[in-house]
Amino acid sequence: MTALTKLFRTTTFRLxxxxxxxxxxxxxxxxxxxxxxxxxxxxRQLNQTIDAELKGLAEQYRAGGLDQLxxxxxxxxxxxxxxLYLVADNEGKQLAGNLSAVSPALxxxxxxxxxxxxxxxxxxxxxxxxxxxxxxxxxxxxxIVGRDIEDRRDLARLIRxxxxxxxxxxxxxxxxxxxxxxxxxxxxxxDLAATTRTIMEGDLAGRLPVSGSDDELDRLSQSVNxxxxxxEQLMAGLRExxxxxAHDLKTxxxxxxxxxxxxxxxxxxxGAYREALQRTIEEADGLIKTFNALLSIARLEAGxxxxxxxxxxxxxxxxxxxxxxEPVAEERxxxxxxETAVPIVIHADRQLLGQAIANLIDNALxxxxxxxxxxxxxxxxxxEVRAExxxxxxxxxxxxxxPGVPGPERERVLGRFIRLEASRSEPGSGLGLSxxxxxxxxxxxxxxxxxxxxxxxxxxxxxxxxxALGNGAVAMPPPGAELRPT
Numbered sequence: 001m002t003a004l005t006k007l008f009r010t011t012t013f014r015l016x017x018x019x020x021x022x023x024x025x026x027x028x029x030x031x032x033x034x035x036x037x038x039x040x041x042x043x044r045q046l047n048q049t050i051d052a053e054l055k056g057l058a059e060q061y062r063a064g065g066l067d068q069l070x071x072x073x074x075x076x077x078x079x080x081x082x083x084l085y086l087v088a089d090n091e092g093k094q095l096a097g098n099l100s101a102v103s104p105a106l107x108x109x110x111x112x113x114x115x116x117x118x119x120x121x122x123x124x125x126x127x128x129x130x131x132x133x134x135x136x137x138x139x140x141x142x143x144i145v146g147r148d149i150e151d152r153r154d155l156a157r158l159i160r161x162x163x164x165x166x167x168x169x170x171x172x173x174x175x176x177x178x179x180x181x182x183x184x185x186x187x188x189x190x191d192l193a194a195t196t197r198t199i200m201e202g203d204l205a206g207r208l209p210v211s212g213s214d215d216e217l218d219r220l221s222q223s224v225n226x227x228x229x230x231x232e233q234l235m236a237g238l239r240e241x242x243x244x245x246a247h248d249l250k251t252x253x254x255x256x257x258x259x260x261x262x263x264x265x266x267x268x269x270x271g272a273y274r275e276a277l278q279r280t281i282e283e284a285d286g287l288i289k290t291f292n293a294l295l296s297i298a299r300l301e302a303g304x305x306x307x308x309x310x311x312x313x314x315x316x317x318x319x320x321x322x323x324x325x326e327p328v329a330e331e332r333x334x335x336x337x338x339e340t341a342v343p344i345v346i347h348a349d350r351q352l353l354g355q356a357i358a359n360l361i362d363n364a365l366x367x368x369x370x371x372x373x374x375x376x377x378x379x380x381x382x383x384e385v386r387a388e389x390x391x392x393x394x395x396x397x398x399x400x401x402x403p404g405v406p407g408p409e410r411e412r413v414l415g416r417f418i419r420l421e422a423s424r425s426e427p428g429s430g431l432g433l434s435x436x437x438x439x440x441x442x443x444x445x446x447x448x449x450x451x452x453x454x455x456x457x458x459x460x461x462x463x464x465x466x467x468a469l470g471n472g473a474v475a476m477p478p479p480g481a482e483l484r485p486t
Contacts, residue, residue: 016178023174024167031166035159042152047112050133053083053145066141070096073143082148084117084130090140099144107142109134114149129153188217204232256283309349314394314462315340317350318387321357329365329383336365339386344394346464348443353462356439359432360398360458361385368400368455379454389464393445396460404456410449436460 053076061069066087073085074096086097092107094100099117106115112133118125132146191209198206207228208221263276322338329336361383369381379401388395405413414437437447445462 016174016181020171020174020178024170027166027170028163031159031163035156038155039152042149046131046147046149050131050145050147054133054135057143057145061137066137066139069143073097082151084132084144084146084148086142086144088142088144092142095141097144102144106132106134106144110136185217192217192221199228204228204235252283252287256280256287259283308351309347311345311347312350312353314344314346314348314353314396315342315387317354318357318385318396321354322361322385324358325361325365328362332365332369333381334365334369335380335382336361337382337384339384342389344387344389344464346394346462348462352439352442356436356460357385357396357398359436360396360460363432364398364400364402364456364458368402370401370403370454392464394462394464396462398458398460399452399455401452401455404451404454405449407451413449414447 057069057072060072064071070087073087076083077085077096077098084097084099086099086102087095088097088102089095092102102117103115106113109115112131114129114131116127117130118127128148128150129152130146131149132144135143135145137143188209188211195206195208207225210218210221210225212218259276260280263273266272318340319338322336326336364383368383370379382401384397384399386397388397414433433447440447440460440462443462445460448459448461450457450459
């Protein structure tokens with residue numbers, strides 16, 4: 001297919017030709033309508049003028065006979081204008097008027113008739129079109145009263161010429177404009193097609209070009225680019241999960257196999273076998289938890305989950321989760337405080353949000369105790385959990401007084417299987433914060449890590465319902481009121 005044929009087959013070019021045809025038809029109809037109405041108007045005026053003159057001449061004829069008619073026609077013939085008169089005898093001899101000669105066809109006519117006559121003009125004689133009424137008088141005499149309508153024929157000729165030239169110029173401009181627009185659009189579409197082919201070949205980093213005109217193609221390109229960015233992110237996450245499974249789960253699986261093999265190789269009593277089996281079950285449970293966490297993160301990042309959203313009191317949820325961890329905190333010698341005095345109503349999935357809060361508190365209790373070596377950092381081990389409401393958002397803040405996370409590492413620890421050296425002595429898979437970040441994104445929020453000076457300050461930001469706030473303060477439900485799902 002040649003480039004010209006490809007251009008002619010574009011939708012833009014076909015639409016341009018269609019619009020040109022429709023506009024041409026509309027223009028022809030409009031011009032014809034104007035011409036027809038103009039012709040009707042001029043014809044009506046012409047007939048009225050001739051009828052008025054005939055009535056005047058008829059009165060003169062009745063009053064004074066043929067002589068009076070001849071005198072009147074002679075007088076009117078001297079008046080400049082487009083009026084034409086002729087009174088002739090039965091032999092065609094002119095008695096009065098400004099028509100010097102008439103054709104046999106006109107002489108033998110009767111009533112309204114169009115004819116061509118000659119009159120003197122600069123440089124010779126010109127032939128012009130006229131319209132007249134022919135009357136036969138007693139004695140074979142003829143009376144012709146008419147008007148010169150050459151101007152009307154010139155108008156018709158001018159309209160036809162204008163219409164033809166207009167349609168020609170319109171067709172030229174329309175076809176040229178369609179060619180230019182189609183070529184420009186085709187160039188952009190070819191660029192889009194080339195980029196999509198590159199993406200289909202595996203280059204997910206490719207993006208559709210945006211011209212900056214903010215037209216339909218630009219908006220489509222921007223939407224597709226956002227989709228491609230999301231697909232690239234999901235594919236990167238999938239590759240990361242695969243790599244993490246291959247590397248981080250290989251070690252516990254090998255350890256599990258070696259423990260079972262060692263138990264089979266050695267001669268042990270029933271107690272040793274039972275202990276080996278128990279440790280194997282614990283290791284398998286850890287692997288199952290890791291796989292479940294990975295699946296949960298993958299589902300959340302794919303936009304699945306969160307179908308059971310309801311109106312809930314965030315403060316009450318934080319208190320309930322913190323209460324579950326009070327025995328763990330007491331066992332570790334860490335003071336756990338939950339500051340949630342004011343209800344905060346949000347629309348969220350209770351189970352997912354509760355799991356996210358539990359992960360934050362669990363991380364703080366595991367890694368948030370001050371180091372005992374070298375006298376620690378001077379702070380008592382404590383974990384504080386509180387819920388706050390701002391303008392349009394609710395924040396769940398968990399702080400501790402542990403070693404914290406260095407600034408350059410705060411974004412990295414939100415990834416999967418990322419564990420700092422100081423935390424490797426504690427059990428875990430490095431998926432807790434990843435799951436919390438996925439829950440935040442699913443609810444339209446975010447997760448950020450900050451310095452608590454000393455310690456770590458984790459802030460989970462969630463959007464709050466617009467009607468949950470009043471005058472900048474959190475709306476308080478009436479006493480005894482029950483929060484129900486909407």
